[in-house]
Amino acid sequence: MQKTHTNIFIDDAPIEIGVLDVNMHFVKCSKFWLRKIGKTEKEIIGKSYYEVFPDTTDDIKKIHEYCLKGSYISFEGEKVVDKTGKVQWFNYKINSWENEKDKVGGLIIVREDISHKRNEDEYRLKAQEVANVGGWEVNLISNEVYWTSITKKIHGLDDDYVPNLETGINFYKEGYHREKIVSLISEAISNGTPWDEELIIITVNGEEKWVRAIGRAEYINGKAVKLTGSFQDIDERKRAELVHSEVQKRLNIATKTANIGVWDYDLAKQELSCDNETLILYGAETSTQKNLHKAWKSILVEEDRDRVINEMHYAIQNKDEFNTEFRIKQRNGSIKYIKSIGQLHKDQNTGAVKMIGANWDITEYRHAVLKLDKRKESFAGVFNNSSVGMALIGLDGKWLKINKSLCNSLGYTKAELMNLTFQDVTHPDDYLKDLNFLDQLIAGEIDNYQIEKRYFHKKGHTVYVILSVTKVTKIDGSLSHFISQVVDITSRKEAENKVKSVLKITADQNESLTNFAHIVSHNLRSHSTNLSMLTGFLINETDPEERANLINMLNESSDSLDETITHLNEVVSVKLNVLGKLEGVSILETFDSVRKSIIAHLKENDVILNIQIPKEFVVSAVPAYLESILLNLLTxxxxxxxxxxxxVIDVKTKRERDKVVLTFSDNGLGIDMKRHRHKIFGMYKTFHKHKNSKGIGLFITKSQIEAMNGKIEVESSVDIGTTFTLYFNCFK
Structure with a gap:
């Protein structure tokens, strides 16, 4: 009966239990264990334990041998790794059993699978290690203190460190943190109040570290006997929180100071929430928070409402930025301009998708922009329609913008003028003066200047203007560009020049008349004296032959007087009535006409004539004067x-702005310039012994070209040749 009960107990025991004989063969095994190992009773009864469990270690076999001697043993945490690599942990209780002869009949083995519990312990330890969480315990009866290895590590201590309550408290930073932990421990011991506090400790290396200290007291019979808790390194997280808190604090100050409101819109709930700054911005009551989205839409200006709502929907659907401006109508009826920017954001904790954004008042900015736009329109109207030439000029001298009047004054199209700089069209004699004033503008010495200057027209003639230049600065005070106003005064200047020319002609004529009077007085006196003497001789002479000779001398003196009077008439005629006779004359056609008139003379002297005169060169001249000048130079x-x-005679022309320059060179006898430079164009000045030299030609040539507002220059070297340079005005 006893055996039957024993068999039933073993069979139905809710644990892993087996009975083995002295040879370690199974005699009996609980069904629970059979199910665990996936065997039937028939498969293991009589089989060796080591055959059923081939992974049994040598240490376990030694324990079995020890227990077969009549001993009992219990041990925990045997680690078994099967062929598949699966790890299992077991607790064992092994005892010998005796047969009827009171001898050891075998072993009773009870096995408990603690793999799940052991894994949980390992996971917990790993989690504590990863989270840097250590444990601690204080026995208030014996004053013994226990710290886990992680707790010691957090303090910067080795594993062999033995803590006590006083040194443990002294690790907390002196001042608030140490006083706080002492207060918490006292409260826990006195009143049983648990604590969970974030404090600073000073590690053994002197490093400050934030920790989370959790603790509670255990009581027996109303007396605190133990303190237990955990200890976590939260330094990295805490410092990040402090930085974030500081940034948030600054952000709050900034948004409040700048009147920037923050809002968020929950897409799923379709709820809009905001901070107090936004409510102030919209002039809303705190109670409006309950239905803020509806209230927001209601105060949007009707013309903006649909656009703004559609822009928000588009940003949500396309996961794009919401960036817009709109107007709201305030309670007093005034309009306020709002700038609003938002971005989609997914909450990592709740998974809720929200659009988070900010908005601020841009009413003053918008009003300023509107005023600026009106001023720009006004300036553009004045700029484009002004009868005065106007331009915006960059710091590099290039045109930024020009108006039609300036284009008309200079004869360029807008596209042509934009490809030039102001330096390209400025008269070289005025460039440095203009540049000097610009340098003063850039240096900040002056704010504007006004000068009279000359530009070159596209056709080459001079355009006289009054130029006013003002500098334009940026918001930061640096120079942006220049505004130039150009008043065309060419017609006035030409009138002034004509008056000056008339005055000069008058002065020249007066001077010429004075000179003429001297010449007449001198020349005619000489001729009259000569004639008087010859007449006296003739009256008193009786010799027929001598009288004939005197009559011949009288004829020669009369011819000389006639020639002198002719020359004087030519000089006077050059100075009179020139301005009204100026017209456009082709240099090439005139020169060709002169050449033909003396072609026989040129051939007789075997002259080589090289002519380079473009057909299009037309000068302002009196045709007869130009012909006379060219003829005199050739002869x-x-x-x-x-x-x-x-x-060899070389004749060339070139264009220099509003002038045509003609050079006339030969390889003749040349003139000694050191001796005669100031006498070359004098009347009756000759420099070579030639029977036909009278010294009147160059004098008349100079008078003629100056009468046409031109000039003549000469360079010469003895026995090398002479070059005359003549300057004529282009015909307009």
Missing amino acids: NSIKYSSPKRRL
Whole structure:
């Protein structure tokens, strides 16, 4: 009966239990254990334990041998790794059993699978290690203190460190933190109040570290006997929180100071919430928070409402930025402009998708922009329609913008002028003066200047203007560009020049008349004296032959007087009535006409004539004067050619702004410039012994070209040749 009960107990025991004989063969095994190992009773009864469990270690086998000697043993935490690599942990209780002869009949083995519990312990320890959480315990009866290895590690201590209550408290930072932990411990011991506090400790290395200290007291019979708790390193998280808190604090100050409101819109709940700054911005009551989205839509200006709502929907659907401006109508009827920006954001904790954004008042900015736009329109109207030339000029001298009047004054299209700089169209004699004033503007010495200057027209003639320049600065005070106003005064200047020319002609004529009077007085006196003397001789002479000779001398003196009077008439005629006779004359056609008139003379003297005169060069001249000038230069070159070489004459022209420059060169006898430079164009000045030299040609040539507002220059070298340079005004 006893055995039957024993068998039933073993069979139905809710634990892993087995009975083995002295040879370690199974005699009996609980069904619970059989199910665990996936065997039937028939498969293991009579089988060796080591056959059923081939992974049994040698240490366990030694324990079995020890227990078969009549001993009992219990041990925990045997680790078993099967062929598949699966790890299991077991607790064992092993005892010998005796047969009827009171001898050891075998072993009773009770096995408990603690793998799940052991894994949980390991996971907990790993979690504590990862989270840097240590444990601690204080026995208030024996004053013994226990710290886990992680707690010691947090303090910067080795594992062999033995803590006590006083040194443990002294690790807390002196001042608030140490006083706080002492207060918490006292409260826990006195009243049983648990604590959970974030404090600073000073590690053994002197490093400040934030920790989370959790603790509670255990009581027996109303007396605190133990303190237990955990200890976590939260330094990295806490410092990040403090930085975030500081940033948030600054942000709050900034948004409040700048009147920037923050809002968020929950997409799922379709709820809008905001901070107090936003409510102030919209002039709403705190109670409006209950239905803020509806209230917001209601105060949008009707013309903006649909657009703004559609922009928000578009940003949500396309996960794009919400960036817009709109107007709201306030209670007093005034309009306020609002700038609003938002971004989609997913809450990591709740998973809720929200659009989070900010808005601020831009009413003053919008009003300023509207005023600026009106001023720009006004300036653009004045700029484009002004009868005065206007331009915006960059710091590099390039046109930024020009108006039609300036284009008309200079004869360029807008596209042509934009490809030039102001330096390109400025008269070289005025460039440095203009640049000097610009340098003063840039240096901040002056704010504007006004000068009279000259530009070149596209066709080459001079345009006289009054230029006013003002500098324009940026908000930061640095120079942006220049505004130039150009008043065309060409017609006025030409009138002034004409008056000056008339006055000059008058002065020249007066001077010429004075000179003429001297010449007449001198020349005619000489001729009259000569005639008087010859007449006296003739009256008193009786010799027929001598009388005939005196009559011949009287004829020659009369011819000389006639020639002198002719020359004087030519000089006077050059100075009179020139301005009304100026017209456009082709240099090439005139020169060709002169050449033909003396073609025989040119061939007789075997002259080489090189002509480079473009057909389009037309000058302002009196045709007869221009013909006379060219004829005189040609005949002089032939007259004063060198007997040593064949005469070569080079005639060239070029354009210099509003002038046509003609150079007339030969390889003749040349003139000694050191001796005669100041006498070359004098009346009756000759420099070579030639039977036909009278010294009147160059004098008349200079008078003629100056009468046409031109000028003549000369360079010459003895036995090398002479070059005359003549300047004529282009015909307008």
